Amino acid sequence: MKEDQRPLQQRNKSPTSKLFTRGAAYVVLVLLSYTLGYLSHTSPPQQQQLQPPSPVFQLADSPSQLDNFRVTAPCANSPLPPHLVFPTILDRVFNGSSPYSNFPPPYLSSFLKQKRIKGWGSYGAVFQHLIKRVKPQVIIEVGTFLGASALHMVNVTRELRLQTQILCLDDFRGWPGFRDRFKDIKMINGDVLLFQQFMQNVIYFNATGSVLPVPFSTASGLEKLCEWGITADLIEIDAGHDFISAWGDINRAYRILRPGGVIFGHDYFTMADNRGVRRAVNLFAQMNNLKIQTDGQHWVLDTSLAKHN
Template sequence: MYNHPAAAAMRKATLPPVPPPTTTTSSLRFRGKIWSENNYTKTIGFTLLLFLAYSLGKYSASKPVLLLPLPPPPSESISVETKNTVENKNDGIIEREDHPVDIINSDDHNIFGTVCPAAVDHPNPNPKLVRQTIIDRVFSGVSPWSDFPPPHVGKFLRPRKIHGWGSTGAVFRNLIQKVKPKIIIEVGTFLGASALHMVQLTRELGLSDTQILCVDDFRGWPGFQKDKDIRTVNGDVMLLYQFMQNVIQANASESVIFLPFSTGSGLESLCQWGVYGDLIEVDAGHDFHSAWSDISRAYKILRPGGVLFGHDYFTAADNRGVRRAVQLFAKVKHLRVEADGQHWVLHDDSIGN
């Protein structure tokens, strides 16, 4: 059949039009149901997630935090070594050797690091040289006894005010007779009762050139001046000046010199300057740590053949501090402790001390 364009157009015009797509009520309901179910599912899921997060937060807050132990430090941190200075006191010469020490496992609490040089008066004890060393180092070469007392404090001082504890015990005469010291170091002086007693003993025993070095900060302790009737001027307690007045009154200024510092600082300075004592008395702090420090530092500057002793071995002031420190130190250094009245005396039996 011949397809003429006009005929084709005529046939197309006679065909019924195709209706547009229509949405039935049932299909709309079906699609709405699907949307509602999806939305409901999302809402439920979000709610459950929120509840779960809240529950976990509340649970974790109600439980203590568990701290896991830290891993051990690297092995090299426990193998650190240092140098322990060991003293050999032979023939009057103090030799020192360095030995490696495990600082973690060793008893390094008894190691006081400052190395003391050779004695300033080596090889022969020279009290005058030691005295001048103190005057030069502490007082810039000018004797503290010169022009004493200063005008502004003289009116606050008593001509003589002596007070001490166990300051005249038999131990002083016993040890001075035995050791015949050229240099006596007193750690803890207060008003100078025991120092002046030792001055008297050295004179009686013909040791007139003996020098007594007193190490004390001369500050006392809180409230002590009320009981001891020591004046205070603008916060400065007159303890040092009263001590000096007592020495002047006893005509002992040529035999006594002092270091007005804490015992730790004073003893370390003596060590650094090479000042050693033939006889050293420790009578300062009475708690364990103070006594331990004073005894340890004093022992470093004890001349070979010298004797270290102290007070409050059998007194109420000991409070177990002094006695424990003495006994522990003797154990560490392999020394023997002897009680002499209220005092303790350390002996080194290896050298017949």
């Protein structure tokens, strides 16, 4: 038998010691991997920990973040002249005839009051201030209810001897539960008679030649006005008071505002603060380099005073 020629140290290493050495190395490797994984999971990068959420007004620096809020419906290539505004509405909305003709029908007469006027901020000085300054040929009111502010604007334009046409855009459905406060507004087979009472009010004040309803939701109505080429010198926004509604109305209305015109609205100072109308107005003004003015409870954006960078 041939003698083992390996060095003495190598000959003394047993299989058990080899197994122990490899096992210990494996255990160390597992523990090290686990430790590194635990530390990386419990200690996020410092930049993520310290970076605060972006304020709402910084969205103006990142337009892509507002893509879902942008209005992209097509508009007419050129605006209609003011004298064609009412004929266009009569043709496209009322089949060519006035909605005031033979109104009210006999079956409705007993359900309507001779006049029923109610509004909020409808008689503020802002109306006279702006109408006197702008001298509008066309006014569009977004959110009308019973027509208090529209009829007040009729009186102002008459005092100033202006030939002004006023379009009142509203679905005339009120809001869920509004009849809890207006029980005298009747309902027939689930149809609340808000639109009919508005028309009765216009007739009572002999304003049928100055005021024409556009009985659709603000979103669909404003998009159609833009598509038909109808624009205005002065636009009042006073419909939904949440941020999304106000933001949509302002953006759509701005597209049909004549160059140098004024857009304004109510409810700038409310408890909603930066969660409602004020937030929408402030963000829109910042994105479009417009200066916000206030007049009583109303906000005003005068495009003739736009800031130029």
